[in-house]
Amino acid sequence: MRVEYREEPCRSALNRVKGMPFDWSLNPYTGCAHRCTFCYVRAFEARADRPSDDRYGRSIRVKVNVADVLRRELARASWKREAVAVGAATDPYQPAEGRYRLTRACIQELGAARTPFSLITRGPMIRRDVDVLAEAAGRAKVHVSFSVPTLDERIWRATEPGTAPPRRRLEAVRVLSEAGIDTGVALAPVLPGLSDDPALLADVVREARAAGASGVWANVLYLRPGTREHFLEALGRDWPELLPEYARLYAGRAYLPASATEPVRATVRGLARTTWRPRRPPIAPAPEPEQLALVV
Structure with missing residues (x-):
């Protein structure tokens, strides 16, 4: 598939977020070449009158000046070092990062400003940036989450067509964990009737723990308008x-009730407990140097 890369400067890097476990989001790219059939961002694209169907992921906006803008925003006196989520809307380690290295530059700026951040990705390219992640972790809290919904090859190929194989992601988990980076695995999204089989869940949790994942959690698929149409077409x-089962489950709603999602989460929590193993403690931020008062 041919992908168009549009080099466009941005006016702001950080975006204020409400109702989430982080305060700000940062996305060096807009659009994602991974083209996951279940991507929730398709819903936002549809609301903005942008393509959310098979055309999504064919045009990527590259925010070529994002690191410079971020540096200025972090230097403001009003900046309180609140938590930043990198890659909340588009994968920061999609193929474009190999050329543009914007995510790497942003990690360096966040570390230099002692700003805590989390990063979620499906891209094993992150192994390249172990050095800057370790340096940042020595200055502020850093957490990386790898999204690995399943190890089943057919499900992966059909639903995550532009991504690296799941086991390559788990190898990246191992590399980061051994380097002292706090790294977890998210089974997200779990697909009802496909990847929610207990045996498939157990495979992911077992291999995630073996790779050194500090935590393992799960989230079940939700289907907003925009995402729903594309996903159901691909499912068909x-x-x-x-x-028919999806029509019943998601009739009139985007989120499944707790009665449908909690058994999956409980299964993953139980598997995570039983597969826990000692691991290398992650890098802890060093105390900030104290400014000594001058006595005249």
Whole structure:
């Protein structure tokens, strides 16, 4: 698939977020070449009158000046070093990062400003940046989450067509963990009738723990308008027998009730407890140097 990369400067780097476990988001790219069929960002694209179907991911905006803008924003007197989530909307380690290195530059700026951040990705390219992640972790709290919904090859190929194989992601978890980077694994999203099989969940949790994941958690698929249409179309191509069940489960709603999601989360929590193993403690931020008062 041919992808167009549009080099466009940005006016702001940090975006204020409400109702989430982080205060700000940072996305060096807009649009994602991974093209996951279940991507929730498709819903926002549809609301903005941008393509959310198979055209999504064919045009990527590259915020070529994002690190410079970020440096200025972090230097403001009003900046309180609140938590920043990197990659909340688009994967910061999609293929474009190999050329542009914007995520790497942003990590360096966040570390220099002693700003805590989390990063979520499906891209094993992050192994390249172990050095700057370790340096940042020595100055502020850093957490990396790898999204690994399943190890099943058919499900992965059909639902995450532009991503690296799940086991390559787990190898990256191992590399980061051994370097002292606090790294967890998210089974997200778990797909009802596909990847929610207990045996498949157990495979991911077991291998995530073996790779050194500090934590493992799960989230079940939600389908907002925009995402729903594309996902169900893709589901109809690969698993048409599941369409009636999805029509029932998601009738009139985007989120499944706790009665449907909690058993999956409870299963993953239980597996995470039983597969826990000692691991290298992550790098802890060093205390800030104290400014000595001058006595005249």
